[in-house]
Structure formats: C-alpha cells, structure tokens
Amino acid sequence: MRVLVTGAAGGVATLLRPRLRGDGRILRLLDIAPPDTGGDEVMTGSVTDPEVMAVACHDVDAVIHLGGHSRENSWADTVEVNITGTQTVLEAARRAGVRRVILASSNHAVGFREVTEELPADSTPRPDTFYGVSKAAMEALGSLYHSRFGMDVICIRIGSCFERPPGVRGLSTWLSPDDAGRLFKACLTFASPGYRIVWGVSDNTRRVYSLAEAEALGYRSEDDAEKFADEITDAPPAGTEARYVGGPFTTIPLGGPN
Known part of the structure; x- marks a missing residue:
C-alpha cells in the first residue's frame, strides 16, 4: 500500500511517520520543504498546486492530508x-482513482461547543476562528466528495498531538503519538468506512470527547494524559476558555496577531 502524506514535515506528520512505516506500507511524503526521512518517497510542493498534487496522487492507495496552516x-x-488546498487534494485524489482520504480536522471546528461529557465526534460545526472555519469546510468537502464520487473519507478532529500534553487543557485533548499511529492505521485499514468524523484523542481521564466513533473503526487507545498531570503547573483555563471546547482559540484575535 502506498500512502501519500501531505504536510509531511509538520509536527503531527513527524510524529506519525515512523509509526506508519512497515506492514507493507510505502510512504510518499509531500511538503513545501523536504522532510527529514529514511527510505520514503519524497516530493516538494504545495497542496494548492493542482499539477503537483496530480503527480503526488499517481499510483497511490490512500491520502493522509495533514498539509495546511x-x-x-x-x-x-x-x-x-x-x-x-483541501479541495485541490481531494480533486487530485479523485482523478487519480484514490479510494480513501483521511483529513486532519480539528477540535476548533467545534470550538464553540460547550465542554460536556462525551461530546459526539459528529457534532455540527461551531468554529472558534478562521482556522476552525477552514476545518469545518474541510469536513464539508470530504462529505461532498464521498457523496458525489463514493470516496471513503474519514475526518479526524485532532485534539492536541504532541509528545506530552501541552498544559492543563491538554490533559483532556491529548492524542499521544502512539495512539495517533493506532488511529491512523485503523482509518487506513477499516473496510469501506464511507464518510466518518471521529475524534483524535487518547482515552484520557479528563476526556470530554466521545471515542465511540473512532472505536467503531477499530481504534483502541492505550494512553492517558493523566500520567503527566503532576508535571503540569500552568493555571487551569477560566471563563470563556474553560467553558468552550476551543479553549484559548475562542478569545484570540481573528486573523492572528495584528
């Protein structure tokens, strides 16, 4: 199986790549800057360039789309x-006959959902930023390409994927690198998933996100951010940032720093 990974030099992809290698998978890595790699196929270019994407999707079985801001x-x-960029990726995949695309969405697509227990993965969008709007649009494009063309599309609403949870909020949102590998492998191998939205988080003690949708694809988390709790000293979120799933993204300036 050949898997195209866009945004291959980014943080999530850097953690994910070694965990996807093996089991007969060949990784084709695409980014605007060449990633450090060992034995993978490497391409340089932008997800916004249709010609680059047409070449990148040639002879590919699946696409993991991590590229973007x-x-x-x-x-x-x-x-x-x-x-x-997402539409360009999906269209290139369609033209190349790629049957499965995994889209890296985000908790910020639903950032203005209130923090409750077991928030369903397919909650309708309530974005908290322009970034969140783009992830909601990504999910909508995935739905369109599934419904129009029969592509299997899985949107993963990633919480926060780092080696360690980033602060108190991360004790809820963390997706460990090893669990990320387990989740993306499940998304690559599950038979005929159709269109799905799943949460990309570990089974954290403080988790407020449903894992039922990801577990239906065969994902089983083995990690919990709580083991880092004693090491985290920042103040818990308060006010608006504590009330909503998007945390600090619900209060930052739209469009980034002025």
Missing part, C-alpha cells in the same frame, strides 16, 4: 491553503 492566520491565507 495549523494556527490562526489571515482569512485570505486560510482560504487559499486550508480550504482551496
């Missing part, structure tokens, strides 16, 4: 890279 940015840049 990962933080709040201007509206124009967000639309160009995150929304138009």
Whole structure:
C-alpha cells in the first residue's frame, strides 16, 4: 500500500511517520520543504498546486492530508491553503482513482461547543476562528466528495498531538503519538468506512470527547494524559476558555496577531 502524506514535515506528520512505516506500507511524503526521512518517497510542493498534487496522487492507495496552516492566520491565507488546498487534494485524489482520504480536522471546528461529557465526534460545526472555519469546510468537502464520487473519507478532529500534553487543557485533548499511529492505521485499514468524523484523542481521564466513533473503526487507545498531570503547573483555563471546547482559540484575535 502506498500512502501519500501531505504536510509531511509538520509536527503531527513527524510524529506519525515512523509509526506508519512497515506492514507493507510505502510512504510518499509531500511538503513545501523536504522532510527529514529514511527510505520514503519524497516530493516538494504545495497542496494548492493542482499539477503537483496530480503527480503526488499517481499510483497511490490512500491520502493522509495533514498539509495546511495549523494556527490562526489571515482569512485570505486560510482560504487559499486550508480550504482551496483541501479541495485541490481531494480533486487530485479523485482523478487519480484514490479510494480513501483521511483529513486532519480539528477540535476548533467545534470550538464553540460547550465542554460536556462525551461530546459526539459528529457534532455540527461551531468554529472558534478562521482556522476552525477552514476545518469545518474541510469536513464539508470530504462529505461532498464521498457523496458525489463514493470516496471513503474519514475526518479526524485532532485534539492536541504532541509528545506530552501541552498544559492543563491538554490533559483532556491529548492524542499521544502512539495512539495517533493506532488511529491512523485503523482509518487506513477499516473496510469501506464511507464518510466518518471521529475524534483524535487518547482515552484520557479528563476526556470530554466521545471515542465511540473512532472505536467503531477499530481504534483502541492505550494512553492517558493523566500520567503527566503532576508535571503540569500552568493555571487551569477560566471563563470563556474553560467553558468552550476551543479553549484559548475562542478569545484570540481573528486573523492572528495584528
């Protein structure tokens, strides 16, 4: 199986790549800057370039789309890279006959959902930023390409994927690198998933996100952010940031720092 990974030099992809290798998988890595790699196929280019994406999707069995801005940015840049880029990826995959695309969505697509127990993975969008809007649009594009063309599309609403949870909020949102590997492998191998939205989080003690949808694809988390709780000393979120899933993204300036 050959898997195209966009945004391959980014933080999530860097953690994910060694955990996806093996089991007969060949990784084709695409980014605007060449990633450090060992034995993978490497391409340099942008997800917004249809010609680059046409070459990247040739002879590929599945696409993991991680490319794009990962933080709040201007509206124009967000639309160009995150929304138009996603459509370019999906269209190139369709034209190349790729049957499965995994899209890296985000908790910020539903950032203005209130923090409750077991928030369903397919909760309708309530974005907290332009970035969150782009992830909601990504999910909508995935739904369109599934319904129109029969592609299997899985959108993973990632919480926070780092080696260690980033602060108190991360004790709820953390997706460990090993669990990320387990989740993406499940999304690659589950038979005929159709269109799905799942949460990308570990089974954290403080988790407020439903894992039922991801577990239905065969994902089983083995990690819990709580083991880092004693090491985290920042103040818990308060006010609006504590009330909503998006945390600090619900209060930052739209369009990024002015």
